[in-house]
Each structure stands twice: as structure tokens, then as C-alpha cells.
Amino acid sequence: MQWHAIGAVARHAAIVTGISAGMLTGFPTAADVGAQPRRHSIYMTAVEFRGSTSTDKLAPPSIDPSKLSQGYTYKAPGQADPLAPRRWEVGSFQFSPSFVTAYLDDSIMLSVFIADGDHHDVQLTDPDGRVVIAKATWDRGREYTKFFQVDKVGDYHLECGIHRPSMTATIMVLPH
Numbered sequence: 001m002q003w004h005a006i007g008a009v010a011r012h013a014a015i016v017t018g019i020s021a022g023m024l025t026g027f028p029t030a031a032d033v034g035a036q037p038r039r040h041s042i043y044m045t046a047v048e049f050r051g052s053t054s055t056d057k058l059a060p061p062s063i064d065p066s067k068l069s070q071g072y073t074y075k076a077p078g079q080a081d082p083l084a085p086r087r088w089e090v091g092s093f094q095f096s097p098s099f100v101t102a103y104l105d106d107s108i109m110l111s112v113f114i115a116d117g118d119h120h121d122v123q124l125t126d127p128d129g130r131v132v133i134a135k136a137t138w139d140r141g142r143e144y145t146k147f148f149q150v151d152k153v154g155d156y157h158l159e160c161g162i163h164r165p166s167m168t169a170t171i172m173v174l175p176h
């Protein structure tokens with residue numbers, strides 16, 4: 001949180017000293033942002049979106065969604081709620097937000113809170129597939145905070161090995 005404040009002050013200082021095109025428009029340009037190495041805090045939460053209904057309203061899916069992705073869950077009629085045997089439930093594990101942008105050379109603080117699912121095997125790779133955050137098991141109820149610099153333009157992929165391929169997030173790094 002403090003990082004945002006420092007970055008904002010630095011950008012504001014760049015504008016008022018009149019050294020950038022941003023002065024003309026009143027808005028910081030990509031050049032202003034590139035003038036200082038930015039510190040960028042990203043907060044994500046691992047969640048399971050869930051939906052349920054009952055067979056008297058809608059027939060259950062003919063294909064078990066958990067066969068489509070390990071990140072989808074399915075509780076068939078009878079499994080979802082013993083007291084309501086017509087009830088069925090589906091879910092999808094996600095990182096939220098699952099898409100964020102950053103600028104080249106940003107210093108990133110990525111903080112992920114695990115709200116749903118007991119375990120996730122999480123790894124971050126850069127646009128060339130190199131490991132930035134080594135695969136580790138992240139458990140429910142904990143917050144995991146990692147620091148790294150993005151030194152390549154392109155997509156950094158955060159992926160959960162247990163709930164692949166659908167439980168993923170992208171940090172898209174833009175050039176200045």
C-alpha cells in the first residue's frame with residue numbers, strides 16, 4: 001500500500017518539474033511511468049466460484065465438469081446435499097483478479113490469499129517459461145507474498161498444478 005503512495009508522489013514530482021509530456025496533458029504518460037522504477041503491489045485471492053440448482057429446475061450436466069478441467073468441481077444430485085437429494089452443485093477455482101498488467105522493470109509485490117480449496121500447487125513462469133516463483137503448496141487461510149522484478153515484455157503465468165488448466169492468472173508486462 002505504501003508503494004502506491006511513493007509511486008504516486010514520484011510521478012507527481014515528475015509532472016510538476018515539467019520534464020515530461022505529461023505536463024501538457026495533466027496525465028502521466030508511459031514515459032513518466034518509465035522514468036522511475038515502479039513498485040507495484042498486486043493482491044489476488046484464490047476463490048472457488050460456486051453455483052447450485054436442483055433437478056426439478058435444470059437437468060445436471062451430461063459430462064462431469066471435473067473431467068473438463070481439474071479446476072472444476074461437481075457434486076451430483078444426492079452428493080451436494082443429503083437433505084435435498086435433487087440439489088447439484090458445480091464450482092470453479094480461480095485466482096481473482098486473473099489478469100493484471102505491469103510495466104517492464106516494475107518491482108512487483110505479489111500477495112495471494114488462499115480463501116477456497118485446502119491446497120494449491122502454485123508456480124509463476126516468465127514469458128520464456130522460466131520459473132520465477134518455484135512451485136510450492138499454498139494452503140487455505142494463508143497469505144503468500146513474493147517479490148520479483150519483471151524484466152521481460154509479455155505474459156507471466158501463475159498456475160495451479162492441482163487445478164489445471166483453468167486455475168491460472170496472467171500478469172501482462174507492457175513495454176514503456
Ligand SMILES: [Cu+2]
Nearest residue numbers: 120160163167
Ligand atoms: Cu489450485
